[in-house]
Every structure is written in C-alpha cells, then in structure tokens.
Amino acid sequence: MQDKAIQVKGLQKSYKQLHVLKGVDIEVEKGSIFALLGSNGAGKTTIVKILATLLKPDGGTATVNGFDVAAMPDSVRQSISLTGQFAAVDEILTGRENLIMIAKLRHLTNPRQVADDLLNRFGLTDAADRRVATYSGGMRRRLDIAMSLIGKPQLIFLDEPTTGLDPEARIEVWKIVKELAEGGTTVFLTTQYLEEAEQLADQIAILHEGRIIAGGTLAELKKLFPPAKVEYVEKQPTLEEIFLAIVGKKEEK
Amino acid sequence: MEATRQHFSSDIGVMLGRSMRHILRSMDTIITVTIMPIAFMLLFVYVFGGAIQTGTDHYVNYLLPGILLIAIASGTSYTAYRLFMDVQRGIFERFHSMPIARSAALWGHVLTSLVSNAISVVIIILVALIMGFRSSAGVLSWLAVAGILALFTLALTWIAAIAGLSAKSADGVSAFSYPIIFLPFISSAFVPTESMPSGVRAFAENQPVTSIVETIRALLSDQPVGHDIWVALAWCAGIMLAAYIFAMRVYKKRT
Numbered sequence A: 001m002q003d004k005a006i007q008v009k010g011l012q013k014s015y016k017q018l019h020v021l022k023g024v025d026i027e028v029e030k031g032s033i034f035a036l037l038g039s040n041g042a043g044k045t046t047i048v049k050i051l052a053t054l055l056k057p058d059g060g061t062a063t064v065n066g067f068d069v070a071a072m073p074d075s076v077r078q079s080i081s082l083t084g085q086f087a088a089v090d091e092i093l094t095g096r097e098n099l100i101m102i103a104k105l106r107h108l109t110n111p112r113q114v115a116d117d118l119l120n121r122f123g124l125t126d127a128a129d130r131r132v133a134t135y136s137g138g139m140r141r142r143l144d145i146a147m148s149l150i151g152k153p154q155l156i157f158l159d160e161p162t163t164g165l166d167p168e169a170r171i172e173v174w175k176i177v178k179e180l181a182e183g184g185t186t187v188f189l190t191t192q193y194l195e196e197a198e199q200l201a202d203q204i205a206i207l208h209e210g211r212i213i214a215g216g217t218l219a220e221l222k223k224l225f226p227p228a229k230v231e232y233v234e235k236q237p238t239l240e241e242i243f244l245a246i247v248g249k250k251e252e253k
Numbered sequence B: 001m002e003a004t005r006q007h008f009s010s011d012i013g014v015m016l017g018r019s020m021r022h023i024l025r026s027m028d029t030i031i032t033v034t035i036m037p038i039a040f041m042l043l044f045v046y047v048f049g050g051a052i053q054t055g056t057d058h059y060v061n062y063l064l065p066g067i068l069l070i071a072i073a074s075g076t077s078y079t080a081y082r083l084f085m086d087v088q089r090g091i092f093e094r095f096h097s098m099p100i101a102r103s104a105a106l107w108g109h110v111l112t113s114l115v116s117n118a119i120s121v122v123i124i125i126l127v128a129l130i131m132g133f134r135s136s137a138g139v140l141s142w143l144a145v146a147g148i149l150a151l152f153t154l155a156l157t158w159i160a161a162i163a164g165l166s167a168k169s170a171d172g173v174s175a176f177s178y179p180i181i182f183l184p185f186i187s188s189a190f191v192p193t194e195s196m197p198s199g200v201r202a203f204a205e206n207q208p209v210t211s212i213v214e215t216i217r218a219l220l221s222d223q224p225v226g227h228d229i230w231v232a233l234a235w236c237a238g239i240m241l242a243a244y245i246f247a248m249r250v251y252k253k254r255t
Helices: A044-053 A072-077 A097-103 A110-122 A135-151 A167-182 A194-200 A218-222 A240-253 B002-006 B008-024 B027-051 B059-089 B093-094 B104-130 B139-166 B179-186 B197-206 B208-220 B228-254
Strands: A005-015 A018-029 A031-039 A059-063 A079-085 A155-159 A184-190 A201-209 A211-216
Touching: A005 A044, A018 A031, A018 A044, A018 A184, A018 A201, A018 A211, A018 B027, A031 A167, A044 A059, A044 A155, A044 A240, A044 B104, A072 A079, A072 A184, A079 A135, A110 A135, A110 B002, A135 A155, A135 A167, A167 A184, A167 A194, A167 A240, A184 A211, A184 B179, A201 A218, A211 A218, A218 B104, A240 B139, B002 B179, B008 B027, B008 B059, B008 B104, B027 B059, B027 B104, B027 B197, B059 B093, B059 B104, B059 B139, B059 B179, B059 B208, B093 B104, B104 B139, B139 B228, B179 B208, B197 B208, B208 B228
Parallel strands: A031 A184, A031 A201, A079 A155, A155 A184
Antiparallel strands: A005 A018, A005 A059, A201 A211
C-alpha cells in the first residue's frame, strides 16, 4: 500500500452523454515514471484532472499518496503538483515573478531564493526579468515545470509536457523528467508520442476507449506482440536525427 | 483544511499583487479606466457644460458623481476580462491544484477590482479639484460617498465575475459592461431629468444610477440625502447579493 503513489480502481467519468472513462485501473509505484499513452480525446487529461482534484469522478476510487481524492482533496493537493496541457504561466509577469508568486502561495520562507535556484537550474537566469509573453515555447514549458517543482511535491503530473515543442525543447524536457525521477519524485505523464513513453517510462499504460487496454513495462508490452524477427535493413537517419545533428553542429561552432 | 484557512488572507494578498501588476502593465487598462473618464469630464465641462442648466454654481460639481460611476463600470469590465483570461490560460487550474483555498483566486480578483477602482476614483477626483470642483462635505459625508462607491463597485464586480467565468470569447467578455456604462447617460448624471420626454424621464428617475448619483451629489454638496440613499443602497446591495450568489454558482460549476 505505502509503496504506491497512485491507486485507481474502476474509475468512471461521463460528460453528459459522453462516457469518457469506463472503469480505469492504474497503479503507480513511488519514485517511478509512469506514462499514460492514448490518442487525442482518449481521456488522459480527464484522469489527470481527477487525480489532481480538479474533477470529481462519477464512480470508482482513486488514492494519491495514500489520500482519497474525493475525501481528502486538501491532503492530496499538499503532496502533488500539476503541469497542465497548456503551460499555466502568467504571461504578463516575468519568469522570476511567476516563481516567486508560486513560492509565496506555497508559503515558503524564502521565495526569492527559491526562484533564483530554479531559474539557475532551468537555464532561465538570463530571461528571468523578461515578461513570459516574450518566451519561446520551450522556455515557457521549462518555467511551467519549474513552477511545479516549488515546494518539492512528492508527485508531479505532466499532462502532455512536450506537445507543441520542437525536438530540442522536447529532449530538454525529457532530461528534466529523468532528473526528477532520479531525485525520488514520482512522475505521472501523459503523452501521445510512443517514443516519449519508450524513452522515459518505467511503466506504461495504454488508454483506449475509456479503458486501460494494456499496461506494464516496455519489455512486458513488447512481449504482447509476436517475437521480433531478425531482418536486415539499411538504416536511414530520420529527419529528426538529421535536424538535431545539424543544429548540434551549429551550436558547437 | 486548517492550513488553507490560516493562509487565506496572505494568499489573497499574493493574488492582489499579481493582478495589480497586470493593471499597471496594461496601458489599455489605464487609459480606459482613468484617462477616458477624465476626457469625458473635460468634454462635458468645457464643451457641453456651458449650454447645460443644472442650477449648480459649477457644472463639474454636478457632473462628478456620474463620471465616477462610468469609470467604475469600465473598470469592472477589465475584471471580467482578467478572470476570463485566467480561466482560459489554465492558471486557475494551477491554483486549484495547489493547497490554497479554492475561492482565493476569485476573491483576489474582487479585491483587485476594489483597490484599482478606488485608485482611479481618487485620481479623477483630484483632476476634478484642479478643474474647480469644490465640496463642503465633512469627513462623515466623504466616508458615506466612499462606502456607496465601494458597494457599487462590488455589485458590478460580481456581475463582471459572472461574465468573466461564463464568457465563450475574449470579445464577448466585456459586452456586459456597455449597457452599464451607458446607463448614466439616461439618468440625472449629466442633465436634470426634468427636460426629458415623459417616457425617458420615468425610466431615468427609476433606474439605479439616478438614486446613486443623487445621493453622492447631495452628500458632496452637504445637502440632505432624503430617501434617495436608501433606494441607492437597496439597489447596490440587491444587485450585489444576487450577482454574488449566481457568480459563486458559476464558479463552482466551471472550475
């Protein structure tokens, strides 16, 4: 019980006529990276919102860090952080002001210091006093995640953290997620990119038509398919590899 | 639960600091809520004023209460806009997933509305003083004026909250304020109602703005307020209460 960060049983949710979740079961180990895979509209965000106490489920149970989301939402909120699908940053404030604001709302003793440390860690020091409206998509997402780390929550939800980011920014986010898990934080992320789940996750679950249709480690999921055949193919670099190679070379110069 | 209650006022303070920055960094907001009412005041006093017979020694004395109400009405339309943007951009979701009281984000906007409107009211009164506005009112009368303006601000702010929380687009969000900004023109704010045709006059004399304007004007010129003050208070309190209940319902549903 205690080694589970999230336990979800028979979770149901409907929006009027639309039955989005038809009995979802999920278990996430403490300190692991869990990826929820699914296409657009599969209900990934709905699950995140229920677990982050933003939505009430119609049926089933969900506990986060040992607290029932319906019965003890305040205790749940103490121990989590949510990074929503669209970077929830204040565009009119500067990066530094955003961080200080969240640190104050978490009632930390030294908000300025917390902000400085995070700006440094996320490579935003140079842009710290610029309004967020001038930030690139990748910078915004980094700030967004930095805001979620304030107060050192045990569990972080990342709802499609790399959607809309360019390949470089995506790799940066991946690095951050890996560092978080190494530091002992549990990460629950949703994604529609198979590669992202493959890169990051200890456990993967596939959400389809309101149910988890497959779950397990990457190795376990691969076993569900027929054994790999050995084929000889000429490996062409993908366009993404080419892009990264060119951009990487430019930066070295 | 205890912790969230204990920090409620400091959390609202953080929210207030945030939205005040939004206002001070938005030239558009400052122009609309302060410079536009001042321009109106200049226009009416120095262009139309000479032709308007109000029976007061200086037209600015007659005009000021109505100008203040217009400024507050346009000020609250920005409250609706800021609320709408917060809901749209997902920053409310972040606040709501944090261990702070759920209503803190909304109350932060309400407090911001009170503070920012108070600032623009003070600026407009200062400009009016330069233009020749004089008041014989004592401290108590001024406090009564402040109280009525605060109540009026709150009533409109809660209407703005309904608009901000339920609007579908940024363009539609401030539409609620146009009729309210227009109401002072069909009241005794600019000209006495006696000169209006009977139908218009009946409307003008019985809509909320007239009683509020008459009350503030009487207080500022040290005249007896009569029963106007009770009509004004009833309008403000009634609208505020109804809008508050409705806004809270929308807030719980929407977020």
